[in-house]
Amino acid sequence: GQVFRLEDYRPSDYLIPLTGLTFRLSPDGTSVVSELTVERRSGSTENPPLVLDGDGLVLKRVEIDGTSLDPAAYESTPDRLTIKTPPATQQFRVLIETEIAPSKNQALMGLYRSNNVYCTQCEAEGFRRITYFLDRPDILSVYTVRIEARRDEAPLLLANGNPVERGDLADGWHYAIWHDPFPKPSYLFALVAGDLGRVADSFVTVSGREVELGIYVEHGKERLAAYAMDALKRSMRWDEEVFGREYDLDVFNIVAVSDFNMGAMENKGLNIFNDKYVLADEETATDTDFANIEAIIAHEYFHNWTGNRITCRDWFQLCLKEGLTVFRDHEFSADQRSRSVKRIAEVRTLRAHQFPEDQGPLAHPVRPRRYREINNFYTATVYEKGSEVVRMIRTILGKATFRKGMDLYFERHDGEAATIEDFLKVFEDVSGRDLSQFALWYHQAGTPNVTVAASHDASSQQFTLEIEQSVPPTPSESRKRVMHIPLAFGLVGPDGKDIAYDSVEGATVEDDVLHLHKRRHTVRFSGVKERPAISLNRGFSAPITLSIEQSAQDQYFLARHDSDAFSRWQAFNTLLTETLISAFRQSRGGKPIEFSTDLLELAGTIAADETLEHAFRALALTLPSEADIAREAASNIDPDAILAGREALMAAIAQANADLFTKLYHDLSSDGAFSPDAASAGRRALRNVLLDYLSTLPNGAALAATHFAEATNMTDRAAALTVLAHRHIDTPEAKEALTGFEARYRSDALVMDKWFQIQASAPGAGTVDRVKKLTTHPAFALANPNRVRSLIGTFATLNQTGFHRADGAGYEFFVETVLSVEKRNPQVAARLATALRSWRSLEPRRQAKAREALVTISRAENLSADLRDIVERTLA
Numbered sequence: 087g088q089v090f091r092l093e094d095y096r097p098s099d100y101l102i103p104l105t106g107l108t109f110r111l112s113p114d115g116t117s118v119v120s121e122l123t124v125e126r127r128s129g130s131t132e133n134p135p136l137v138l139d140g141d142g143l144v145l146k147r148v149e150i151d152g153t154s155l156d157p158a159a160y161e162s163t164p165d166r167l168t169i170k171t172p173p174a175t176q177q178f179r180v181l182i183e184t185e186i187a188p189s190k191n192q193a194l195m196g197l198y199r200s201n202n203v204y205c206t207q208c209e210a211e212g213f214r215r216i217t218y219f220l221d222r223p224d225i226l227s228v229y230t231v232r233i234e235a236r237r238d239e240a241p242l243l244l245a246n247g248n249p250v251e252r253g254d255l256a257d258g259w260h261y262a263i264w265h266d267p268f269p270k271p272s273y274l275f276a277l278v279a280g281d282l283g284r285v286a287d288s289f290v291t292v293s294g295r296e297v298e299l300g301i302y303v304e305h306g307k308e309r310l311a312a313y314a315m316d317a318l319k320r321s322m323r324w325d326e327e328v329f330g331r332e333y334d335l336d337v338f339n340i341v342a343v344s345d346f347n348m349g350a351m352e353n354k355g356l357n358i359f360n361d362k363y364v365l366a367d368e369e370t371a372t373d374t375d376f377a378n379i380e381a382i383i384a385h386e387y388f389h390n391w392t393g394n395r396i397t398c399r400d401w402f403q404l405c406l407k408e409g410l411t412v413f414r415d416h417e418f419s420a421d422q423r424s425r426s427v428k429r430i431a432e433v434r435t436l437r438a439h440q441f442p443e444d445q446g447p448l449a450h451p452v453r454p455r456r457y458r459e460i461n462n463f464y465t466a467t468v469y470e471k472g473s474e475v476v477r478m479i480r481t482i483l484g485k486a487t488f489r490k491g492m493d494l495y496f497e498r499h500d501g502e503a504a505t506i507e508d509f510l511k512v513f514e515d516v517s518g519r520d521l522s523q524f525a526l527w528y529h530q531a532g533t534p535n536v537t538v539a540a541s542h543d544a545s546s547q548q549f550t551l552e553i554e555q556s557v558p559p560t561p562s563e564s565r566k567r568v569m570h571i572p573l574a575f576g577l578v579g580p581d582g583k584d585i586a587y588d589s590v591e592g593a594t595v596e597d598d599v600l601h602l603h604k605r606r607h608t609v610r611f612s613g614v615k616e617r618p619a620i621s622l623n624r625g626f627s628a629p630i631t632l633s634i635e636q637s638a639q640d641q642y643f644l645a646r647h648d649s650d651a652f653s654r655w656q657a658f659n660t661l662l663t664e665t666l667i668s669a670f671r672q673s674r675g676g677k678p679i680e681f682s683t684d685l686l687e688l689a690g691t692i693a694a695d696e697t698l699e700h701a702f703r704a705l706a707l708t709l710p711s712e713a714d715i716a717r718e719a720a721s722n723i724d725p726d727a728i729l730a731g732r733e734a735l736m737a738a739i740a741q742a743n744a745d746l747f748t749k750l751y752h753d754l755s756s757d758g759a760f761s762p763d764a765a766s767a768g769r770r771a772l773r774n775v776l777l778d779y780l781s782t783l784p785n786g787a788a789l790a791a792t793h794f795a796e797a798t799n800m801t802d803r804a805a806a807l808t809v810l811a812h813r814h815i816d817t818p819e820a821k822e823a824l825t826g827f828e829a830r831y832r833s834d835a836l837v838m839d840k841w842f843q844i845q846a847s848a849p850g851a852g853t854v855d856r857v858k859k860l861t862t863h864p865a866f867a868l869a870n871p872n873r874v875r876s877l878i879g880t881f882a883t884l885n886q887t888g889f890h891r892a893d894g895a896g897y898e899f900f901v902e903t904v905l906s907v908e909k910r911n912p913q914v915a916a917r918l919a920t921a922l923r924s925w926r927s928l929e930p931r932r933q934a935k936a937r938e939a940l941v942t943i944s945r946a947e948n949l950s951a952d953l954r955d956i957v958e959r960t961l962a
């Protein structure tokens with residue numbers, strides 16, 4: 087496949103200031119008439135050919151300035167339309183008619199059908215599956231869209247922008263016209279037509295304009311959109327208050343569809359969502375679902391400014407909109423919920439998804455320099471690490487200067503397609519700082535490692551840190567440059583308070599942030615009478631791995647006393663991780679596993695500490711996952727031994743704290759009405775973590791069965807079902823709960839996804855066969871991305887012992903499934919295949935089997951560009 091390179095960027099020869107589109111919708115033969123006003127780039131006197139992108143198109147006619155074009159004057163293939171000699175005028179009009187078949191579109195890119203609703207997905211390069219166009223983000227055009235459809239089939243006709251006109255046509259057809267006054271790239275184009283229920287509301291902006299809000303869902307599901315609507319209004323207000331951003335159209339619409347390749351899409355004024363991220367009530371959605379809905383509704387809304395009003399010059403700049411918008415949605419959720427709990431959850435996600443990417447064969451910079459398939463770059467690195475980089479800019483500049491920079495960004499680049507250089511420049515301009523070393527965070531792949539050794543000299547009252555940074559090599563970047571790493575820190579005194587020091591030398595310190603600019607620093611704090619415990623990278627100020635030479639005593643002390651909640655969680659989590667890694671090694675060596683009583687006791691202390699939020703305690707007590715342990719252990723991974731060590735620690739903590747946990751568990755039961763708010767969710771989270779522990783004790787299955795039977799919401803019900811299916815799968819209680827759940831929810835696809843997920847993640851050798859069997863369940867469908875992700879994706883990413891089964895049966899099943907998904911939907915298949923990216927860290931026998939699996943995929947016939955790209959990079 088072709089390789090696209092950042093350095094090859096060149097502006098197009100032509101612009102398209104105006105785009106008119108007329109759709110005549112029919113499932114098997116939709117006509118698309120596109121009328122483009124094309125303009126020569128100013129200053130250009132040449133007359134180069136006009137080359138438009140297509141993808142699998144059928145061309146019906148071409149006209150220029152009202153006259154049909156002589157066949158000799160153009161060249162067309164399904165993937166390209168070349169107008170050889172365009173008119174020599176400054177502006178000319180091109181009319182193109184194509185015919186497409188939405189009902190046959192299984193890749194879910196371009197115009198397709200989901201549950202009989204016409205909908206579109208154009209990012210990144212789906213617009214070219216609708217019509218020939220300059221399908222690149224730096225071509226901004228003002229769109230007017232006319233949709234025609236049969237009224238009975240599609241009473242609802244939506245597109246971007248504001249509604250202009252609607253009316254009847256002959257033979258039961260009708261039409262609607264939409265106009266979007268804001269120039270936008272083609273990837274933000276959207277159209278929806280069908281028969282859907284509507285939830286209506288309105289929002290008055292800060293300057294007093296009234297915006298009509300609509301959320302469209304399947305008929306009968308309107309009630310389930312209430313939480314999403316509330317989240318939308320809170321997002322709109324928050325963006326005004328925190329970033330000074332006001333909404334700009336008369337309407338804002340959201341449509342929920344069941345077949346969608348990812349979470350949601352920020353099309354201007356017409357966001358299209360995976361229904362999983364819209365529909366919720368306590369009966370069907372967990373607290374995690376509510377939190378995700380809130381975050382994704384906000385994320386797509388925030389794109390209106392970061393992504394739509396200011397878009398990307400080219401796809402290499404993807405993080406310009408994604409990293410920044412993730413940062414904005416993180417801040418929003420932090421303000422709506424608990425900031426420290428939110429931060430811990432973010433870091434756990436970053437470590438679970440981005441770190442393995444950065445540390446494996448698919449590593450790439452936040453701003454990549456090359457790609458073969460752009461769809462494979464919607465990654466945790468671009469999104470989550472991209473957000474961390476923005477967060478670091480704020481840490482370095484301070485909140486007020488950061489806000490000034492953002493204001494300047496909006497003022498300077500509104501209406502433009504911008505670059506990361508433009509973004510960094512506004513912060514340099516408002517702060518007077520040189521961010522060139524900092525910019526390496528965008529350009530250099532890999533997770534930096536920082537090692538620290540601390541020493542204290544009582545006689546000179548000096549506390550010294552020896553700090554060294556290094557960035558491991560990543561594909562095609564073997565030599566790394568020294569980075570600017572901002573480390574928030576505190577020197578924690580014996581009473582748990584941060585202690586003051588007289589002065590510091592060896593590195594710049596500003597507002598409790600230590601700035602590393604060199605490979606090695608010797609940092610000396612003077613006036614430090616007693617030896618402090620060092621709390622470093624507070625709030626996870628930099629996305630790095632940190633190895634501190636620290637006594638267990640200091641770690642326990644910080645886990646009990648650090649005033650920074652994140653670091654307190656981190657200290658305990660580090661203790662747990664180290665324990666689990668040595669438990670894994672002991673188990674692998676066939677040795678009996680033993681745990682320190684201090685650790686078991688500390689778990690009890692944290693569980694019962696009423697000064698800590700419930701949600702914090704729940705996060706602290708959630709043991710690192712098997713994948714977390716594998717990542718930290720780094721090599722020679724045997725998932726069975728990891729699981730054995732983890733189960734042993736669960737049981738040991740439960741036994742040591744049996745009475746305490748039992749009491750707490752009962753105290754936390756709620757009789758009040760359900761609320762999805764963060765405090766209530768936190769109580770449920772802690773109680774469900776306690777259930778997980780208590781289920782390792784005698785009568786554990788009975789306790790979980792009672793929890794399941796008495797649950798009054800999906801959070802508790804799913805938690806109990808997970809415990810039963812994961813720890814007690816062979817008991818009658820588990821069988822009964824699984825059957826009961828299935829009977830109750832069989833007609834609710836989104837809830838059945840949970841049923842699939844819970845079974846697919848059940849550890850052990852038996853799961854492969856169970857998952858295979860579930861692929862024939864009536865609720866499963868290989869054509870639906872949510873189903874595939876729930877059953878197959880969960881199995882491959884959250885089931886270490888099942889997927890990496892020693893005999894390779896997990897991989898064999900996986901390869902077969904990925905290849906059948908690929909026939910319909912290459913994008914979803916490519917995403918699934920990334921589950922094998924950490925194959926080199928497995929023990930030799932599994933490693934060989936995993937490699938074989940990758941090679942089998944790479945040799946399949948007619949492999950899509952998407953899947954080939956992932957597999958070849960993974961094997962390289």
Ligand code: B3K
Nearest residue numbers: 209210350351352461464
């Ligand atoms: N911008 C979309 C992602 C599109 C993915 C295309 N393969 C959703 C988002 O990040 O908001």
Ligand code: ZN
Nearest residue numbers: 385389408411
């Ligand atoms: Zn986004």
